[in-house]
Amino acid sequence: MSDRPDEAVSISVTENGPYMVEGAVEIRDALGETVSEEGKAFLCRCGRSSNKPFCDGTHKKVGFDGTETADKGPIADRRDAYEGEEVTILDDRSVCAHAGECTDGLPAVWKLGVEPWIDPNAAPADEIRAVIGRCPSGALGYAEPGSGEAAEEKPMSPAVKALVDGPYRVRGGIPVRSADGEAYEVRGRQTLCRCGGSSNKPFCDGTHWKGFKDPDEASRGPAGNE
Template sequence: MSNNKKKDQSTPTIVVSKYNNYLVTDLETLKKSTGEELDTQPVTGLCRCGGSKMKPYCDGTHNEEGLNEVKKKDRVPDEVKTYTGEDIIIYDNRGVCSHDGSCVEMLPQVFHKDKKPWITPEGASVTKIIETIEHCPSGALSYGFGNRRFQEWGQENPAITTDKDGPLQVTGGILLKDDSGCQPECREHYTLCRCGGSHNKPFCDGDHTDNGFEAD
């Protein structure tokens, strides 16, 4: 019985159109940053304009002014840079970074806030670097050895978590179907804008820290 149930379960999917809210299908786990679980439906509409009074749910506010959620020309380029140390390679894509700051806070010896190059792989042990990179919610950071790159951490349970005053944190390999063909840097975990201000929509680029966005 349990095997049949597992076979019948559908993969959660986020359907994205530049003119509509986020439509999430077959999602079982939606929760706040505090861990409190929220209700889901077979199709759950989540706000992406920042104006809903029912966040994280969409209340149709975007229909008042309309949506045209396209990437802006002045966005940070979607480009992976490589920082090679003696024992580990660090990969970084600033274009999809949500700027949650965990890397700088956890390991300032490697990830520098106001210094170039901003990443120095020799600054800490391989173990500490991997531990820090695995806290990156957006998929901007990954690591490798030789010709092998590691981007996924074995997050098997699909979930969306609302970051306080920040983006939607997507984990567990939830599919993203974007009408413009956008794909996250890492399909296992990524962050979606819900303040309406990102230059790299649908992905968060940290703009919520500057525009005063507030939501749990």
């Protein structure tokens, strides 16, 4: 397994249209079913397709504005560092998908409504690293205290999963290319907007919480987001 997949594996954002996924990438829908394993797939980006996760052309009928506003620079330039005694927590709010792994997993460390909202000394470092490892968007990272460098990501196979009522979870360092042809930084974990409403397209910014829903069937399934 590698977190640097073959160059033929990629995701291209199309102008006001779907994501084009190319190469040997497992794609799972919100039910957890594998719907594609290689080749070319067009995944809904406007949130309105009747054939999710695939595009059915609805973006044209609804006049979807898929303008990308996300920063293409390295996450290292955007992350805030919360230095603790045993671990430094790194945080880039701009790409957080609000999955809640951190606030649910260690609420004493990630404290909603409190400033500073991260306390890196409020739990053992190994528990903090484990929670960060579950962050689907990669907004969170960690470093050794005193080191400016984020720890390396665990290698994962290239995979895309539609999270229930949420974004596409993208793993395995799949390159994402903007509709203007420019590449985003390759990251091991990313979440791409699937509801159409993010203000930081193509990445999820948590806006799906305002009401984006998969069909009931999907939400009921053993869908799981594992």
